[in-house]
Amino acid sequence: MDISSLLSIRGASLLARRVVLATLFFLGLAATSVKAQDIEGKNVSNVEIRYNGPRTVDEARLRNFISIESGQAYRSEKVDNDITKLYESGLVSDVRVFAEPAGESLKVIYEVTTRPDYVAIGFVGNSVFSDQKLAKETKLKPGGMASDEVILSARRNIEEYYRGYGYPDVTVTHRTQPSETGSGVDLIFIIDEGGKKEIHKIRFEGNNTYDSRTLRKQMKTKEKGWFSWLSKSGRYESQELDSDVEAVLDYYRTRGYLRASSPGPRLDPVKNGKVDLVIPINEGEKYTVAGVGFGRMTVFKPEELYPALTLNGGDGYSSKKMRDDIKMIRSYYGSRGYADASVTPDIRDAGPNKVNIVYRVTEGSRYRVGRVNIEGNTKTKDKVIRREMPLKPGDYFNSVELETAKARLENLQYFSDVQVDGQPGRGGYRDVNVLVEERRTGSISAGIGFSSIDSIVGFVNLEQTNFDIMNPWAFTGGGQRFGANLRLGSERTDIGISLVEPWFMDRQLALGGELFYKDSQYYSDFYEQTNAGGAIFVRKPIGEKASLKLEYRLEQVQIDLDPAVTTLSAASPFGPSLLLPEDGDYIRSAISLNYVYDNRDAVIETRSGEKFDIGLTVAGSVLGGDVDILGLSLQGQKYWNLAWDSILSLNGELAFVDATSGSVPIFDRLFLGGGRTLRGFEFRDVGPRDPVTGEVVGGQSLGFLSTEYTVPIIDNVRAAVFYDLGFVNDGAWDPSPSDLYHDFGVGVRLKLPISPVPIALDYAVPIDSPDPVADKGGQFNFYLNYQY
Known part of the structure; x- marks a missing residue:
């Protein structure tokens, strides 16, 4: 007996490989009359690599993919993984593993056939x-x-x-x-190559209720147009076309046409390899729902589910609403641990153009969570993934929470793909399997740009969103967020470094801090503002959608006034400038508390949901500073996803600041104008003015409201139309909208490959300006369309 097991696989899937490995392993044992326990766990005395054919790959390179080492215990699972890694490396075309007894130990031989160079x-x-x-x-x-x-x-x-x-x-x-x-x-x-087929026109036959333009919008397949080189329109793909035909029919069925059908599309040749795509439609009759009921159930009573139904008796039939109701019923069962519950709609005629719908539920068994298995995380620590899992071993299995876990892991932005599912475990348990595919989480960017606010800017950004301060040199995998930036421009110098630990002490409590230096000349033509300091904060979630954030910020603020202000003040009939008392150095020590509720579907390119932020700020000598103010702000955003993937958004703010001693310094006062606020006015050009210099010195009460509507033009490009209004009042706690500024504008939202954040380009025109000086005609703004 010289061979106890033989393992060989050629280009199979991972699952297939493991099945074959197990089969060959036990066949090898049977052929040599060696029991599995005689090999498994035995000490490995030597690991040898043997070449079958030309030696085209160095042995040291192959050993990088072999985990079994001399002195370790033999584990068949390790052999399985080693063979998989060798195949995936692309270095070998065949692997055979031999385990030979050597006294009380084993000699393990990896016989490889290496690939030739191309x-x-x-x-x-x-x-x-x-x-x-x-x-x-x-x-x-x-x-x-x-x-x-x-x-x-x-x-x-x-x-x-x-x-x-x-x-x-x-x-x-x-x-x-x-x-x-x-x-x-x-x-x-x-x-x-096959023949060329470009879609010239998309036509429909038999569509009497809805016009062809409406039906074409339901399809991903598009006619070839002027911008086909960019949008890739005009492509003919049979699989996508099948989905498109079903989408068109579902458009009918969602609107009551239960029997809508199509015999299938046809292609009518035109010329030069182009074809017309013709889709015949049999609309059928429009149906209404006579009644909705349930089959036999033991977990729920019908009266518990009826209130959640969207399709009810008397409604027009809708396939979409029926699918939503099926999903709702399964979610109810899934939330109770019935992972295998299935729902089948039984649709039966109930008279002319009427149907009854009965949902028949196969409830299955109730499960608890067994093991939580995590795979694919080569950099990210297991605990970073596990802490995002709402399901723990021993909990009742909840299929709804699987979707929650998937959403949480995707929102981390650490992975290019996330799969979370359940599979049968032992007894009455379901194991949760998490499979992730790592993505790059670190970035270094540098460049030169032009801003509509602060002219030419050079920048260097270093960011790692999956940082680990306890993992020197690699510094990845711990789920922390690190950032460092440098911006140098003709009117600004910004330096900053920040670190956030979202699970401080392995608790759902975020701890973060930053150090910064900002020299800003673009705020005003009459003074330069410098901020230098740091901040530290803690943030505690409240439920799934809300959080409380407590922050302490200490900074030195310097206002360097232009000597021209003194000269103008001396010659002005209005007396000294309001800017003169602002000159000097300040220590600002402030504590702030924010309550945030965020139920948006996405942080970038939001389509639905809302966000509210209520903040209170206190700064004063009691905290060691010389700026004594009290500030309150209320901000809100609301989004609606409408027809044709258009987005309507509403964005507003109400803010107040008051001095508890002395006056409110200019760096704490409130302004409007520029990108993201009143876009028809220049940056910070709306508010009370200094009569001497004509400079806006800001107010102590602010109100702002903006509505925007965007529609997709082509992939990654959206057109926008918007309307803004707002006011800035001199007195504190004065929400009077007596002096309202209005503007109207259009814009474009571009999502470029160089940036995951859309770039906004806007042109807005003032409609009404209580301060005629602020109306300087149409304004052009561009900025990153991204707000936390």
């Missing part, structure tokens, strides 16, 4: 695109090795490129051949 990449059958262009699309480089997965990805890249230019039937295969150099192989892609 000397060159070639193409056969391509007439539309050159070899050079296709080679670029493969994203492969000659002179290296590639796994089967990488080659398949290259084939898909080529096919996707062809489809983007109207070749939906393209197929790509590959083969290898010995290289003419005498070493290595050439990788040849074999291309069957």
Whole structure:
């Protein structure tokens, strides 16, 4: 007996590999009359790598993918993982693992067949695109090795490129051949281009109730247009077209046309490879719901579910409402631990153009949570993921909480893909499986830009959203947020560094701080403001959507007045300028408390939900400063997702500041004007003015309201129309809207590849200005359209 197990897999999926591994392992044991317990857990005396064929990969490189080491206990699971890693590395085409008894120990041998180098990449059958262009699309480089997965990805890249230019039937295969150099192989892609099919027009037949324009909006497939090179319109893809036809029919069924159907689309050739896409529609009759009921249930009573139904007796039939009600019923059951509950709608005629709907529920069994398994996190610590999981072992299994966990993990922005699901465990338990795919969470950016507020700006930003201060040199995986920035411009200098620990002491309590230096000349033509200091805060969630934030901020503020103010004051008939007392240095020591409720569906490009922020700020000598003020602010945002993915938003603020001793310094006073506020007016140009310099010195009461409506134009581009109004009053606690400023404007929201945050470009015109000096005509603003 010299071989106790033999493991060999060729290009199988991970699950298939494990099945084959287990089968071969036990077959090997049976063939040699060795029991599993005679091998599992035995000490490994030596790990050898044996080559089958040419030695094209260095042994040290292969050992990087092998976890079993001499002196360790033999574990078949480790062998499984090692084989998987070797295949995924692309370095080997075959692996066999032998475990040979060596006295009381085991000698483990990895027999590998290594892949040859790809000397060159070639193409056969391509007439539309050159070899050079296709080679670029493969994203492969000659002179290296590639796994089967990488080659398949290259084939898909080529096919996707062809489809983007109207070749939906393209197929790509590959083969290898010995290289003419005498070493290595050439990788040849074999291309069957198929015929060109670009969609010229999309037409419907039989649509009497809804016009073709309305139905085309339900489809992802679009007609070829002027901007097809950017929007990729005009593509013909059979799978997407099937979904589009179903979307059109569902549009009918959602509006009562229960029997709407289509025999399928057809293509009418036009010319030059273009086709008209024709979709026949059989609308049928419009139906109403006579009544809604439930089959036999034991967990819930019908009267418990009826109030939550959206489709009721007397309503027009709607497939969407019926799907929503099915989802609601399953959520009710899922929240009680019935993970396998299924709901089937039984639709039966109840007279002319009427139907009865009976929801028949198969309840299944109730489960508790077994294990919570996490995979795919190569950088992020397990605890960072586990603390976002609302389900813990022993809890009643709740399918609704699976969606909550998925949303929480996605919102971390650490992963490009998140999958959370349940699978049968032992007994009456369900295991929760979390599979994540890591993404880059760190970024360094540098550049030069132009701002509509502060002219030319050079910047350097360093950000790591998955920071770990306890992991030197790598500094990733701990779920902390670190940022450092430097901005240098003709009218500004900003330096800042910040760190936030969202789970301080492994509790749901965020602790953060920042250090900053800001020299701002763009606030005014008559003074320069410098802020230097730091802040520390704690934030505690209140339920799922709300939080309380307590912050302490200590900073030195310097107001450096232009000597021209003194000169103007001496010659002014109005007396000294209001700016003169502002000159000097201040110590501002302040504590603030904010209550935030945020139920938006997304932080960036919000479509629905609302956010409210109520804040109270106190600064004064009792805290060690020389600025004594009391501030109150109330901010709110509301979003509605309307037809054609348009978005209507409402944004408002009411703020007050008052001095508890002395006067409110200019850096704590309130202003409007510029991007995100009154966009038809210049930055900080709305508010009480200094009669000597004509400079706005700010007020102590502020009100602002803005409504905006955006519609998609093409991917990542939205058009906007907006209306703003607001006031800034000189006195504290004065919400009187007697002096209202209004503006109206249009804009564009661009989501560029270089930035995940949309860029806003706006042009607004004042409609009414109580202060004629503030009306300087139309204003152009651009800024990052992103607000926390």
